[in-house]
Amino acid sequence: MVYLQITLAIAESNRGAAAEVYTKYKGPFLSTIPGAKSKDLLVRKEDVQVLHGFDSEHGAKAYLASAMFQNDVVRELGPLLSADPDVRIYSAV
Secondary structure, three states: OEEEEEEEOEOHHHHHHHHHHHHHHHHHHHHHOOOEEEEEEEEOOOOEEEEEEEOOHHHHHHHHHOHHHHHHHHHHHHHHEOOOOEEEEEEOO
């Protein structure tokens, strides 16, 4: 399993809107993105993380370049961010 972790700096006042974006794209992500296995929203006082599970590193990288991510998710989340996102890919062993 490979995980794509995207950490987002989002003010508490904007977290509801960010959760709506997450909910809106979770189903389409799981049903249309090749290799997608899971998607979870992790909320902490400091930030919000979206943890995506994939069957390969290639799938995770391909999602970052996909139209869904670039044209939809980034466009909708962009105005809610207070800093650039931190994007990391991990392999589970």
